[in-house]
Structure formats: structure tokens, C-alpha cells
Amino acid sequence: MEVDYEDISNAAFMAFSTKATSDKAKQLVVEVLQLLQQSEQRTRKRKATDQASFELGVELVVSDLLSTLANKRSSWVYRSMFRNTFSGEPIGADTFNKITAQMQNNGLLETYEGGNVTNPFYDPSTGSPKFNPGKARRFRPSEALLSLAASYDINGDNFYDHFIVSLPKKPIRLRAAKGNFRSRMDRGPAMQFEETEQTRALTEQVQQPK
Numbered sequence: 001m002e003v004d005y006e007d008i009s010n011a012a013f014m015a016f017s018t019k020a021t022s023d024k025a026k027q028l029v030v031e032v033l034q035l036l037q038q039s040e041q042r043t044r045k046r047k048a049t050d051q052a053s054f055e056l057g058v059e060l061v062v063s064d065l066l067s068t069l070a071n072k073r074s075s076w077v078y079r080s081m082f083r084n085t086f087s088g089e090p091i092g093a094d095t096f097n098k099i100t101a102q103m104q105n106n107g108l109l110e111t112y113e114g115g116n117v118t119n120p121f122y123d124p125s126t127g128s129p130k131f132n133p134g135k136a137r138r139f140r141p142s143e144a145l146l147s148l149a150a151s152y153d154i155n156g157d158n159f160y161d162h163f164i165v166s167l168p169k170k171p172i173r174l175r176a177a178k179g180n181f182r183s184r185m186d187r188g189p190a191m192q193f194e195e196t197e198q199t200r201a202l203t204e205q206v207q208q209p210k
Helices: 005-009 023-039 048-070 093-105 143-151 197-207
Strands: 018-020 077-079 109-112 137-141 163-165
Touching: 018 023, 018 048, 023 048, 023 093, 023 143, 048 077, 048 093, 048 137, 048 143, 048 163, 093 109, 137 143
Parallel strands: none
Antiparallel strands: 018 163, 077 137, 109 137
16 A cells, blocks of 8 residues: 555544435435345344444444544554543443454455654664654555445535534543553543533533634
């Protein structure tokens, strides 16, 4: 796969805040869901809660992937694969990994692994790392997924007629300090905090329609 590094660098974050809103978008998500489930090799059905999480995950992943239709800067989206970055998210790391793996196996998405890059200034005597942090994993819709979206008349010009970007339910979050340069942790894990008048005011300010 030929890679445009500017395209890779401008990837948008997969925030899991975009969902299908039109009938056509919902039908598209259902078709992808059915395709993934038909290709699974399972001996038993998922529990009801696991099935609900899987269905939500498919909708969120498909929505984020197709958001690239309306993004003039990049055809990719990215997501850190560190498990702690899924803390407080609507879907967990395991669900996300299963969905993206199945979509890739079914030819619905492409990935760019990212990862560490060789440090040209590596010197063990100085303690410098052999590898430097690379980019988080990138994902983009395959031609097959774009064609499927087009069959429902979904494209870059009307994407926001079919999908809606929601405000976060918990816009105020406390996170631990991010990891150091070697750890490649791009943000610290979410932490519990006591709600105060100030945090409530900030939440209302963020969620206030403009």
C-alpha cells in the first residue's frame, strides 16, 4: 500500500461521538453489522450486553471511518491502541479490536500500523532509546465500504445529513499525567473526581447550544 505521509499525519481522532441519524445511514450500519456477524466463527451467541456493545461499536466505528468523506485534510482517522485510552469511552478496547479486525478481514477498512521508529541518534552509553515514538494506528474506509456507502447515497457532500456528531456526555475529565517520551502514552488514564459547582458550570458551558 502506497502511503501519503501528509495524509497520514493529518488524520482525525476517532472520538466515538459520531452516530447514524438518517434511515439510510442506519440501514448501512445494519448491513455492515450483518456482514460481520455472518463472517464470525462463534460457537455460541453473545450475551445481551455484549451484543449491545458490539452493535454500538460497529455504528461508532463505521461512523468515524465514513467521517473521512467530509474531511478535506485526510482520508484517515487514528486511535491509540493503549488500553488505558479507552477508559470512560462508550466501547472498550476488546470490542474495538474485534470490530476493526473483522472489518479488515472483510475488506471494509485499511490500516496503517504506525508504531516505533528507529532513533538515528541511538547511543546506549547515553541512555538514549533505540526507538522513538511513532504515530498511533491509522484506519480508513476501504473502497468496498465507500462503495457500500455510495449505494445508500451517502457521500462527502451530504455526510452530515446522515450522521450526527454528539457533544460528549462527560466533557470534563480528569486524567493522570501522561507518560514520558519512551512510554509513548499520548494521554494518561481517566481518574474519578468530585463534582463541584465549578465543574458543573464548565459542563453546562460546553454543552450549551451555540
